[in-house]
Amino acid sequence: AQSVTQLGSHVSVSEGALVLLRCNYSSSVPPYLFWYVQYPNQGLQLLLKYTSAATLVKGINGFEAEFKKSETSFHLTKPSAHMSDAAEYFCAVSLNTGFQKLVFGTGTRLLVSP
Amino acid sequence: DTAVSQTPKYLVTQMGNDKSIKCEQNLGHDTMYWYKQDSKKFLKIMFSYNNKELIINETVPNRFSPKSPDKAHLNLHINSLELGDSAVYFCASSQTPSTAQGELFFGEGSRLTVL
Numbered sequence: 001a002q003s004v005t006q007l008g009s010h011v012s013v014s015e016g017a018l019v020l021l022r023c024n025y026s027s028s029v030p031p032y033l034f035w036y037v038q039y040p041n042q043g044l045q046l047l048l049k050y051t052s053a054a055t056l057v058k059g060i061n062g063f064e065a066e067f068k069k070s071e072t073s074f075h076l077t078k079p080s081a082h083m084s085d086a087a088e089y090f091c092a093v094s095l096n097t098g099f100q101k102l103v104f105g106t107g108t109r110l111l112v113s114p
Numbered sequence: 115d116t117a118v119s120q121t122p123k124y125l126v127t128q129m130g131n132d133k134s135i136k137c138e139q140n141l142g143h144d145t146m147y148w149y150k151q152d153s154k155k156f157l158k159i160m161f162s163y164n165n166k167e168l169i170i171n172e173t174v175p176n177r178f179s180p181k182s183p184d185k186a187h188l189n190l191h192i193n194s195l196e197l198g199d200s201a202v203y204f205c206a207s208s209q210t211p212s213t214a215q216g217e218l219f220f221g222e223g224s225r226l227t228v229l
Contacts (some may be wrong), residue, residue: 011126041222043219043220044204044206099164099169100145101162101170
């Protein structure tokens with residue numbers, strides 16, 4: 001069975017500071033990994049995905065994530081936070097074969113202060 | 115044009131009632147999903163349909179019955195509502211059911227409150 005663990009239900013940063021949201025996965029086979037963002041009262045939107053190509057993945061809005069097999073991690077980073085980045089971020093894992101069935105983490109709320 | 119639209123956005127009802135949530139996607143995708151997000155924001159897949167056929171059916175009470183009249187629509191009917199059914203239900207779609215395709219497009223959610 002696959003799972004993801006997101007460390008920290010809340011992360012607070014100042015505007016302009018580095019954003020680091022942590023995600024560790026567990027999978028018996030090579031996984032596909034995703035980060036989704038949920039703005040208040042909206043559905044989830046894909047930020048980026050890792051599907052076994054480059055280990056450093058760039059997404060929308062200046063976010064990127066690095067797949068590290070040795071650490072079973074897929075942490076999300078952004079060099080400089082904007083107020084508009086305040087949202088809930090979800091890490092998800094999927095098998096690399098078969099039907100798409102994302103398993104989500106419990107989410108991390110990013111708070112950005114001026 | 116909203117890509118994945120759900121109605122209603124909010125639904126407040128009494129225990130024991132039956133209710134439906136409707137979902138439509140205009141992306142031309144073959145695959146649609148229902149996810150449930152509980153009060154702790156935990157998201158879990160419930161069902162998936164590909165071209166009107168059920169392909170994923172997680173351990174969900176049989177009070178929940180999805181129906182897909184065509185590949186652009188996926189509805190969720192819930193019988194005999196219970197307090198624990200209170201959640202936000204998200205509809206999503208993807209181009210294919212294959213995990214390699216990698217992106218789900220979500221609707222804005224339908225918040226169900228059972229009193």
